[in-house]
Structure formats: C-alpha cells, structure tokens
Amino acid sequence: EPEVTQTPSHQVTQMGQEVILRCVPISNHLYFYWYRQILGQKVEFLVSFYNNEISEKSEIFDDQFSVERPDGSNFTLKIRSTKLEDSAMYFCASRGTSGGGETQYFGPGTRLLVL
Amino acid sequence: QKEVEQNSGPLSVPEGAIASLNCTYSDRGSQSFFWYRQYSGKSPELIMSIYSNGDKEDGRFTAQLNKASQYVSLLNRDSQPSDSATYLCAVNTGGGNKLTFGTGTQLKVEL
Numbered sequence: 001e002p003e004v005t006q007t008p009s010h011q012v013t014q015m016g017q018e019v020i021l022r023c024v025p026i027s028n029h030l031y032f033y034w035y036r037q038i039l040g041q042k043v044e045f046l047v048s049f050y051n052n053e054i055s056e057k058s059e060i061f062d063d064q065f066s067v068e069r070p071d072g073s074n075f076t077l078k079i080r081s082t083k084l085e086d087s088a089m090y091f092c093a094s095r096g097t098s099g100g101g102e103t104q105y106f107g108p109g110t111r112l113l114v115l
Numbered sequence: 116q117k118e119v120e121q122n123s124g125p126l127s128v129p130e131g132a133i134a135s136l137n138c139t140y141s142d143r144g145s146q147s148f149f150w151y152r153q154y155s156g157k158s159p160e161l162i163m164s165i166y167s168n169g170d171k172e173d174g175r176f177t178a179q180l181n182k183a184s185q186y187v188s189l190l191n192r193d194s195q196p197s198d199s200a201t202y203l204c205a206v207n208t209g210g211g212n213k214l215t216f217g218t219g220t221q222l223k224v225e226l
Contacts, residue, residue, distance in 0.1 A: 031212065033213070033214075035214075041218075042203075042216050042217065042218045042219065043159065043203065043205075043214075043216040044216070045213040045214060045215065048212065048213055056213055058213075089158075091158050091159070093214075095212070102147045102164065102166075102207060102212060103149065103161060103164050104149075104212075104214060105161065106151075106158040106159045106160070107158060108157070108158050109157075109158045
C-alpha cells in the first residue's frame with residue numbers, strides 16, 4: 001500500500017542552525033501539507049502546497065520557514081534559523097484528487113529537537 | 116478562529132464495550148470531517164471520513180455527523196485493548212483544505 005515517507009526520523013540541531021526535513025508523498029498525489037505537533041499539544045497546520053506553489057499557510061509559517069518540491073518526488077520543509085520553540089514532531093501529509101480525494105495521509109514524522 | 120473541541124479524557128472502557136468519542140466544531144461552512152487515531156509518538160492514522168449528515172459504518176467503527184448541531188462523533192462498538200490511543204477529530208477548513216485538529220481524546224480499553 002502506498003505511503004508517505006519522511007526523513008530523517010529524528011533530528012537534533014543547535015539553535016540558529018538550518019534544518020531541512022524531507023518527505024516523499026504518495027506518488028499520484030497532488031496536494032502536500034506540513035503539520036507540526038509540539039509535545040502534548042494538538043496537531044497544527046503549517047502550510048499547504050499545490051501546483052508548485054503555497055496555497056495556504058498559517059501564522060506559524062513565518063519567514064523562517066520555506067517549502068520546496070525540488071523534483072518530482074520530494075517535498076521539503078526548511079527552517080532557516082531554528083529556535084528552541086521549533087522543537088516538535090513535524091508531519092508531512094498528501095492527498096489525491098479522486099475517490100476519497102479529500103483524505104490526507106500522514107507520514108511517520110520527523111522529531112526535531114532544538115538545543 | 117476556527118476551532119475543533121474534544122474532551123481530552125481519558126475515557127476508560129472495558130474490553131468489548133462501546134466507546135463514544137465526541138467532537139464539536141465552530142466553522143459552519145466545514146464540509147469534510149475525519150477521525151484519526153494516534154498512538155504515542157506516532158503519526159495520525161486515518162480511521163474514517165464523513166461528509167454527509169447521518170451515520171457511516173466501517174467495521175467496528177461508526178461515525179455520526181450532524182451539521183446543524185456542528186457535531187461529529189465516533190463509536191467503537193467492540194473496543195479492544197489495541198484501540199487504546201488518542202483519537203483526533205479533524206475538520207477540513209479553508210480553501211486549501213487544511214485540517215484543523217482537536218486536542219484529541221485519550222481512550223483506554225481495559226482487559
């Protein structure tokens with residue numbers, strides 16, 4: 001069964017460093033998302049991406065964040081200068097367009113720890 | 116602010132019992148509703164989606180939607196210990212189809 005994959009599973013970084021989180025969405029999906037979940041809190045929307053551009057972003061997704069689809073398979077989230085409060089689980093999700101096309105399927109997540 | 120509200124629990128039920136999980140949402144324009152299950156440290160796993168008023172059944176689970184009351188629920192008719200997890204209600208809001216999640220209800224199924 002097709003699934004969303006994410007790498008790395010864990011990332012530890014120093015405050016102020018740049019991190020890139022990688023995702024491979026389900027192959028025939030066209031809509032891509034990033035969410036985050038701070039420990040003990042709810043899952044929060046960061047950004048949605050369609051047709052090579054951001055379709056919506058939350059107020060969390062400030063200038064320190066960017067997304068890119070560098071090739072036909074990867075979808076990345078970059079945090080330019082990490083802060084302590086960026087420590088969270090980051091989930092990538094994707095959805096198709098037909099037959100249950102509104103359902104978003106989540107990857108296993110990347111646990112980011114900023115020290 | 117578009118909100119999704121859930122009782123955080125924990126909800127404890129014995130094995131084989133019915134577990135009822137509830138969710139309310141504030142955006143009256145929402146059209147799509149999802150229940151995800153999340154085990155500790157893992158990602159959300161889809162249980163069921165529902166788009167129309169009424170009931171939708173899938174195996175041991177039944178989702179119920181009442182748009183007039185802005186209420187969606189999930190029934191687990193034969194709860195198993197392996198169902199012990201946090202259940203997330205998610206509502207599709209916004210033009211980009213972003214999901215707004217509730218805080219989740221922790222379910223504990225006891226032997």
